[in-house]
Amino acid sequence: MNNILKSILVFSCLLFCLMQTGCNANHKQEQSSGNQLEIEHKLGPTMVPQNPSRIVVLDIGALETLKELGVTPIGIPKKYMPEYLDDLKNNPDIADVGSVIEPNFEGINALSPDLILMSTRQERFYDELNDIAPAIFIGTDNKDYLPSFKHNVMLLAKIVDKESIAEEKLDKLEEKIRTAQEDFEANPGKALFLIYNNGKFSAFGRGSRFGFIHDVLHIKPVMELQDESVHGQRVSNELIADANPDYLFIVDRNAAVVGKKANLSEVENPLIKQTGAFKNGKIFYLDPDLWFISGGGLTSVDFMVDDVVGRFAEN
Numbered sequence: 242m243n244n245i246l247k248s249i250l251v252f253s254c255l256l257f258c259l260m261q262t263g264c265n266a267n268h269k270q271e272q273s274s275g276n277q278l279e280i281e282h283k284l285g286p287t288m289v290p291q292n293p294s295r296i297v298v299l300d301i302g303a304l305e306t307l308k309e310l311g312v313t314p315i316g317i318p319k320k321y322m323p324e325y326l327d328d329l330k331n332n333p334d335i336a337d338v339g340s341v342i343e344p345n346f347e348g349i350n351a352l353s354p355d356l357i358l359m360s361t362r363q364e365r366f367y368d369e370l371n372d373i374a375p376a377i378f379i380g381t382d383n384k385d386y387l388p389s390f391k392h393n394v395m396l397l398a399k400i401v402d403k404e405s406i407a408e409e410k411l412d413k414l415e416e417k418i419r420t421a422q423e424d425f426e427a428n429p430g431k432a433l434f435l436i437y438n439n440g441k442f443s444a445f446g447r448g449s450r451f452g453f454i455h456d457v458l459h460i461k462p463v464m465e466l467q468d469e470s471v472h473g474q475r476v477s478n479e480l481i482a483d484a485n486p487d488y489l490f491i492v493d494r495n496a497a498v499v500g501k502k503a504n505l506s507e508v509e510n511p512l513i514k515q516t517g518a519f520k521n522g523k524i525f526y527l528d529p530d531l532w533f534i535s536g537g538g539l540t541s542v543d544f545m546v547d548d549v550v551g552r553f554a555e556n
Contacts, residue, residue, distance in 0.1 A: 276290075276291040277289065277290060277291065278290075278291050278399070278400060280377050280396065280400070282377045282378040282379070283378040283380070284364070284367050284376075284377075284378045287371075287375050287376065287377050288375060289355075289356050289375045289377065289400060290355050290356065290375075291399075291400060291402065292400070292401055292402045293354075293355040293356040293400070293401075294355065295315050295352065295353060295354045295355045295356070296312070296314040296315060296354060296355070296356045296357075296358065297314060297315060297316040297317070297338060297349050297352060297354040297356070297357045297358070297374070298314045298316070298317050298357075298358045299317075299318055299338070299341060299344055299357065299358060299359045299360070299362075299363050299370075300341070300358055300359055300360035300362075300363075300379050300380060300537070301322070301323065301326070301341065301534060301535045301536070301537075301538065301541070302360070302379070302380075302381065302393070302535065302536055302537025302538030302541060303358040303360070303379045303393070303397060303537075303538060304317055304326065304329065304358075304538065305326065305535070305538030305539055305540035305541055306393070306394055306397050306398075306407075306538045306539045306540075307397060307401065308326070308329065308540070309406075309407075309410060309538075309539040309540060310397070310398060310401060310403040310406055310407060310539075311403065311406070312401045312403070313329075313332075313334075313335065314335060315335065315336060315352050315354065316335065316336040316337070316338040316348065316349060316352050316354065317329060317330075317335055317336075317337070317338060318337070318338055318339050318340045318341045318344060319337040319338075320337075320339065320340035320341075321340055321341060321342075321497075321498070321534050322534075323530040323531060323534055323535050323541075324530060325531075325540065325544070326540075336348060336352055338352075341362045341363070341534075342362055344363060344366060344370070346366075346369055346370075346373070349370070349373055350373050353374075354373065354374040355374055355375070356374060356375055356376075356377070356400070357370050357371075357373065357374050357375070357376040357377075358376075358377060358379050358397075359376055359377070359378060359379065359380075360378060360379055360380030360381075360537070361380045364378065364380075379393050379396070379397065380393075380537065381393065381536070381537040383448055383449055383450055383452060384448045386452065386453065386456050386457055387418075387456070387457050390537060390542060391411060391415075393537065394407050394410075394411060394539060395407055395408075395411075407539075410539055411539075414539070414542065414543055414546075417543070417546055418457060418458070418546055421458050421459075421546055421549070421550050422457075422458060422459045424550075424553075425458050425459045425460045425461075426459050428460070428461075429461070430460075430461070430487035430488055430523075431460075431461045431462060431463035431486055431487050431488070432454060432455075432460045432461065432462065432463060432486055432487065432488035432489070432490060433462070433463045433464070433481065433484060433486040433488070433489055433490070433518075434446070434451050434452075434454055434455075434490045434492075435476075435481070435489065435490065435491045435492070436451070436473060436491075436492050436494050436533070437491055437492070437493050437494065437503055437508050438494040438495065439495065440507060441475065442475070442476050442477075442478070442481065443472060443473035443474060443475055443476065444464075444466055444473055444474050444475075444476045444481075445466070445473045445474075446462050446464070446465060446466035446474075447462060447465070447466075449466070449473060450473070451473070451492070451532065453536075453545055454490055454549060457542075457546075458546065458549055458550075460488070460549075463484045463485070463486040463487070464484050478510055478512035478513060479512060481512065481513060481516065482512040482513070482515045482516060484516075485515075485516050485517055486516055486517065486518050487517050487518060487521070487523060488518050488523045488524075488525065489513075489516065489518040489519070489523065489524045489525065490525050490527055490549070491508065491524060491525070491526050491527065492526075492527050492529050492532045492533055493508075493526065493529050494529070494533060496529040497529035497530050497532075497533035497534050498533070509524065525549070525552040527548055527549070527552075528544070528548055531544050531545060531548060532545065532548075
């Protein structure tokens with residue numbers, strides 16, 4: 242009797258193992274089934290599944306675009322998330338994978354993604370991310386912002402099979418941008434874009450990280466800058482006063498990074514008050530989360546146009 246029971250137990254164990262193997266095989270087949278796309282991006286060609294179901298998104302712009310296209314990722318960096326994406330940040334079904342600066346590799350790996358979307362802030366981690374799942378660089382090119390933005394939107398749309406939706410949204414956005422460009426091209430005023438950080442200013446011109454006001458909206462720059470690094474060109478209060486911009490666009494870095502707004506009296510110091518921008522009430526404080534944390538997605542580009550155009554409309 243004992244031998245019969247042992248035989249039954251051994252057979253049951255074998256049957257269970259076979260069933261588990263079959264389930265795992267079916268799961269893997271489900272993840273890898275479908276067409277594969279070869280994606281050319283900044284860091285090289287990558288094969289990705291078309292219409293992937295398990296996407297980890299580390300770039301905020303790509304995250305916005307996927308949301309606009311009706312696609313929900315399985316993991317996002319919830320630290321430093323802009324408020325207009327709170328619905329994704331507070332969604333318990335979307336895992337937190339760290340921040341845009343320091344991704345949580347263990348957390349990403351545990352999600353078994355079939356695609357990872359990344360950009361400049363994560364570029365140094367490309368090899369580690371690509372070892373987990375196919376990773377593609379989806380950041381915008383500051384020297385060619387609008388075309389690269391449109392390319393990225395349509396690339397994402399192709400991957401998730403939402404191209405018609407993307408084209409419709411891009412058409413509306415491009416019409417809004419053309420209207421703004423016509424208005425600013427007719428405006429003789431010249432502007433300077435500044436990041437304010439702990440008492441110091443960094444300026445950004447054409448083709449820079451914050452060249453959007455010039456390159457996309459066609460607002461004229463008050464000066465051509467030499468250093469177009471990611472941190473911009475450090476400029477003194479004296480230089481700003483001498484340049485005498487008609488418009489000053491200022492983003493408070495600390496407000497975006499640590500949630501602490503700068504003292505207005507420190508920003509608008511005596512030399513800044515000598516500019517035509519101050520005297521004519523044309524200093525525009527832009528949304529720090531939108532401009533410093535985000536950018537490059539369907540939502541943020543739309544909001545950035547509105548943020549600038551709206552400031553002029555208020556004045």
